[in-house]
Structures are given as structure tokens and as C-alpha cells.
Amino acid sequence: MVTRRRKGPLERPDRPYVALGLEGSANKLGAGVIAHLPDGSTKVLSNVRHTYVTPPGEGFLPRDTAQHHRDWALKVIQDAFKQASLRPQDIDCICYTKGPGMGAPLHTVALVARTLALLYGKPLIGVNHCVGHIEMGRLITGAQxxxxxxxxxxxxxxxxxxxxxxxxxxxxxxxxxxxxxxxxxxxxxxxxxxxxxxxxxxxxxxxxxxxxxxxxxxxxxxxxxxxxxxxxxxxxxxxxxxxxxxxxxxxxxxxxxxxxxxxxxxxxxxxxxxxxxxxxxxxxxxxxxxxxxxxxxxxxxxxxxxxxxxxxxxxxxTDDRFCIDNGLMIAQAGLLSYRTGFQTSFEESTCTQRFRTDEVHVAWRR
CATH class of the missing domain: 3.30.420.40 (ATPase, nucleotide binding domain)
Structure with a gap:
């Protein structure tokens, strides 16, 4: 699923690590940018989200949800970079939800992530959706x-x-x-x-x-x-x-x-x-x-x-900015993984509806 990189986090102590996170496993499309600063702190740079809302009494179908994500992906990502005052060239990696979730929406966001990675020459990090929630919660609340x-x-x-x-x-x-x-x-x-x-x-x-x-x-x-x-x-x-x-x-x-x-x-x-x-x-x-x-x-x-x-x-x-599906949580979990030396190869940059929380090697925790 992942390949090891040679670079480690201590090779660059004078400037931050920055990641873009893309989330779209259900009816919420999110993009967020996060930075790990040299002093060990973390800074939220942007957190943009758009929700696909259906009429009362109706659920959201995978096909229609995927279409919503395709329609809004460009704007949501552009707004995320604008809020962060950064360009795509300025980030270190692109993180996306690998699973679990709904198949068609997941595939849509994975395709967007691969496209951005190819355009700007950035490494990809596939993230477990559940681990993203946990790491976002730990970051915001300080729970040990x-x-x-x-x-x-x-x-x-x-x-x-x-x-x-x-x-x-x-x-x-x-x-x-x-x-x-x-x-x-x-x-x-x-x-x-x-x-x-x-x-x-x-x-x-x-x-x-x-x-x-x-x-x-x-x-x-x-x-x-x-x-x-x-x-x-x-x-x-x-x-x-x-x-x-x-x-x-x-x-x-x-x-x-x-x-x-x-x-x-x-x-x-x-x-x-x-x-x-x-x-x-x-x-x-x-x-x-x-x-x-x-x-x-x-x-x-x-x-x-x-x-x-x-x-x-x-x-x-946390409040709804961070507990509801968002791109920032994917950026946080992905950047933690990236800094331990992992990235997802393009050949394996797929997604899956079934991705157990306990399948993930949490290499950033000791």
C-alpha cells in the first residue's frame, strides 16, 4: 500500500512541512491545508467544505454524490489555497482519503488528488478516514x-x-x-x-x-x-x-x-x-x-x-469545524505519515470502501 521514502523530518528544521488534504468519502467535499512548524507546533491554514444536501426524505446516492464532488472540487481546492495564502507549488504532499467510504465519491477525490500530484510533482499520501478523525481530535483537544x-x-x-x-x-x-x-x-x-x-x-x-x-x-x-x-x-x-x-x-x-x-x-x-x-x-x-x-x-x-x-x-x-468530515483531518494524518517516511505510489493510489482502522501502521506514535 505504501513505499518508504528516504527523507526524514530532521533534514529540514528551518521551514515548515505543509500538506493539502482532500476528503470526499460521503456527501461532504473538503479541502484543508495544515503546517507543521519547526518549533513542533501545528498551524491550521485553511479548512473549506461543501456539503451535498438532498431533499427531505431522501438519502444521497453514490453517483449523485460523486457528481457533486466533481462540480465543486476546483472551487473548494482554490478556496483552500486562497485562505492559506499559498500556491500548490508551496506544499510538500497531497493527502487524500483512501477509505473507507462510498465508492464513487472516493474514486472522484482520488482522481483529483492524482491529477494535482502529477501537475505539481508532489508525493501522494493515502489516508484512512477513521485515523484522520482521531488525529484531528487529538490535535484540537490535546487529549494524550x-x-x-x-x-x-x-x-x-x-x-x-x-x-x-x-x-x-x-x-x-x-x-x-x-x-x-x-x-x-x-x-x-x-x-x-x-x-x-x-x-x-x-x-x-x-x-x-x-x-x-x-x-x-x-x-x-x-x-x-x-x-x-x-x-x-x-x-x-x-x-x-x-x-x-x-x-x-x-x-x-x-x-x-x-x-x-x-x-x-x-x-x-x-x-x-x-x-x-x-x-x-x-x-x-x-x-x-x-x-x-x-x-x-x-x-x-x-x-x-x-x-x-x-x-x-x-x-x-470538537465542534462541527473539525468533527464533521473535512479535508484538514486528512492533511493532518497524511502529513504525520509522510514525515515518518511513507508515501503512496501512483500504482497504488486507489481507494477502497473497506479499510479497517486497525490496518494502519501508526508509525508517528511511540
């Missing part, structure tokens, strides 16, 4: 050696670092938590702008009834497809009213969309907190880092915070 809860539209994993690998302690057995929330948002007709998960979160704040849903932790893993089926079934219940006026009390027979969003969030997040706490107990960590798009959810952060405080620990999370 946390248990990582990675929650997004396509992934749900509990991770911890050991011996130059990010080891997966637990994960979803079927669908990811973000996919679960997004699919239910489509069922009840919530908008996809800015994202269905965000609108689920806002609707849940108005919910008053905690309805019974399956609680499916299986050791360190979780299963979410049954919960999605169960919450969807409530929409066929005679008590379900989409236009109920005002909040309902606990004795009301009426079930509102807000009640369903509230119940879905509380149940799923409780499961995630449980398996995260088990991982913390196993490795003796007092830090939790939440990454991925669902990591922006304030209720998830609050529930995790309660658990961590009871263990005299801390929760680290």
Missing part, C-alpha cells in the same frame, strides 16, 4: 492517550492506541449510529439541511416521553438495526401524531416525533456510553475522545461527560 469513540454516518467504533496501531475494542454489528439517525430522520420527514442528525438532535430536545426500545449491547459491540425497526414501528401506532400541538406530559397517550427522536437518542447513546466505559476500565484510561460527525451531538457529549466524571476522568470533543 484517550479511549476514542468514533461515531459517524458509516462507522461506530470504540478504539484505543497500542503498539503503533489503533485497536478496535468494540463496534457496531450492523449499521452505524449516524446511519441509524439519518434513516429515521428520513422516515419522519426531517430536513437534510444542515444534516439529518443535527435535526434529530434539535427535535429530541422537545421530547418528553422515553419510549421502550431494544437495548442491544453484545459484549463490547452494539446492534442498531433492531432499534431502528422498533422506533419506525411507533410511527404506525394510532397514538402517533405528527402535528400534536405543544409538548405532551408524561401521562399523555399521544406520541410525537420529538418523543421518538428523544427516545432513540437516549437509548443509542446509553449503549455507546456503556461500551466506552468498559474500554476505559480495561485499559485504565481516564480520557474519552469523541470523534466523527455524530460526535458534535451535545446530548452524547453530556451523557459521556457524566460517566467520565464519575470515573474522575475527562471528555474531549
Amino acid at each position: 492517550n484517550p479511549v476514542v469513540l468514533y461515531v459517524s454516518g458509516g462507522n461506530t467504533q470504540v478504539i484505543a492506541y497500542s503498539r503503533q496501531r489503533y485497536r478496535i475494542f468494540g463496534e457496531t454489528l450492523d449499521i452505524a449510529v449516524g446511519n441509524c439517525l439519518d434513516r429515521f430522520a428520513r422516515v419522519i420527514g426531517l430536513s437534510n439541511d444542515p444534516s439529518p442528525g443535527y435535526n434529530i438532535e434539535q427535535e429530541a430536545k422537545k421530547g418528553t416521553q422515553l419510549l421502550s426500545l431494544p437495548y442491544a449491547t453484545k459484549g463490547m459491540d452494539v446492534s442498531l438495526s433492531g432499534i431502528l425497526t422498533a422506533v419506525e414501528a411507533y410511527t404506525a401506532d394510532p397514538r402517533f401524531k405528527t402535528n400534536a400541538a405543544g409538548p405532551q406530559d408524561e401521562t399523555s397517550d399521544i406520541i410525537t416525533p420529538a418523543d421518538l427522536c428523544f427516545s432513540l437518542q437516549e437509548t443509542v447513546f446509553a449503549m455507546l456510553v456503556e461500551i466506552t466505559e468498559r474500554a476505559m476500565a480495561h485499559i485504565g484510561s481516564k480520557e474519552v475522545l469523541i470523534v466523527g460527525g455524530v460526535g458534535c451531538n451535545e446530548r452524547l457529549q453530556e451523557m459521556m461527560g457524566v460517566m467520565a466524571s464519575e470515573r474522575r476522568g475527562n471528555v474531549f470533543a
